[in-house]
Amino acid sequence: MMEEKLFKSFNTLLAAATVAIGLSTAAQAADALKIGFSNRTLNGAFFVGLTEYMKLKGEEAGYEILTTDAAGNLDKQVSDVEDMLAQGIDYLVLNPQDPAAGVRIVDMATKAGIPVIDLDSDISLNAPVVTRVMANNAANNRLIGDFAVEQFGDAPINAVVISGNQGNLVGEARRVNFMSGVMEAQIRDHGSSNFTILAQSWGNWDQQGGLKAMEDALVAHGDKINAVYSEMDDMALGAIRALKAAGKLGDVKVFAHDGYKFALDSIERGELQATASNNPKLLIEKVIEVIKGYEAGKRDFSDYEYIAPLLITKDNVTEYYDPDSLY
Incomplete structure (x- = not known):
């Protein structure tokens, strides 16, 4: 009889503990920060990488993550953010489709008392x-x-630039600085720019768009082209x-930006000459770092929080290639 009473008491305590744990877990879930991520598109591996790493790294940090895809549509991005604000997000991470529309969205969130972190696309x-x-x-x-000047020496560079979309501040920063880097290196090393x-x-930030852009450039400029600069690896x-299809790859050196793992494969094969790292994993880790800092009371963030600059060429590609990377 005594053993039966002890057994019942133990079961009662176990049930109470289980309920308490359940209530505690539910309370923790209710207390978890809710992070909304408005991505400008999922058209392209880079943008998919941003969303997937946001889910992965956010959940690792104990946050509840809401993600949306504006599908390249300004009005949809505004509507997406309105919906997330209605769901009670604590932070908005915004990859704006357009700089002007981005300011409108930031103002809307700020008026609702929600801190905003701009991601990838400038504003x-x-x-x-924040x-x-x-x-x-x-x-x-x-x-x-x-690096392009190292490849060409003092020979003329006759380039086609493949850009993402008009008005994009990141694309503009990339091409302008590539051109600046070429001209400065030519003047420094050879006394003049050619x-x-x-x-x-x-x-349009994707591979099919890069294919079409290059086909059009080949029709217009043919054998004059000896270099291509692309604002994004996928377009490159x-x-x-x-x-390749035109039999011209051996005569043209291609340069790009982002550090996409399939671009790194292309570097190993000698097709792409160089890229630079814009790793979605590192970007999202930086976003999580900013959120944690803000939660701890930090307010003196720089206008820009950069991941480290990194040039990837055939000389170092094996150090940075990760076959398991989402990007």
Whole structure:
């Protein structure tokens, strides 16, 4: 009888403990920070990488993560953020489709008392964001331009530039700094600049767009082209496909930006000459670091929080290639 009473008492205590643990877990879940991530698109591996690493790294940090895909549509991105604000997010991470629309969204969130972190795509310095997390596009692309001059020596560079979309501040920063890096290196090393932009084409940030842009440039400029600069690796891979199909890849050196693992494969094969790192994993880790700092009371963030500049070429590609990377 005594054993039966002890057994019942033990079961009662165990049930109470289980309920307490359940209530504690539910309370912790209720207390978890809710982070909303508004991504400008999922059209392209880089953008998919941002969303997937946001889910992964956010959950590792104990946050509840909401993600949306604006599908390249300004109005949808505004609507996405309105929905997330209605769901009671504590922070908004914003990859804006457009700089002007981005300011509108930031103002909307700020009026609701929600701190905003800009991610990857730049936004006006007037926007009241906590900070802007991105690769150092100026440093990275000057490194690429400098490397291009190493490849060409004192020979003329006649380039096609493949850009993402008009009005994108990140794309502009990348191409301008690549061009600056080329001209500065030519003047430094050879006493004068011999650099011509034959055409700027628009690739819409994906491989198919890069393929089409390169095909059009080949029709217009043919044998004059000896270099291609792409604002994103995926577009560069499309350009490489077009150059291969036209039998021109051996005559054209291709340079790009982002550090996509399939671009690193292309570097190993000698098709792509160089890229620079814009690793989604590192970007999201920096975002989580900013959120943790803000939660701890930090307010003196820089206008830009950069991941470290990194040029990747055939000489160091094996150090940075990760076959298990989401990007």
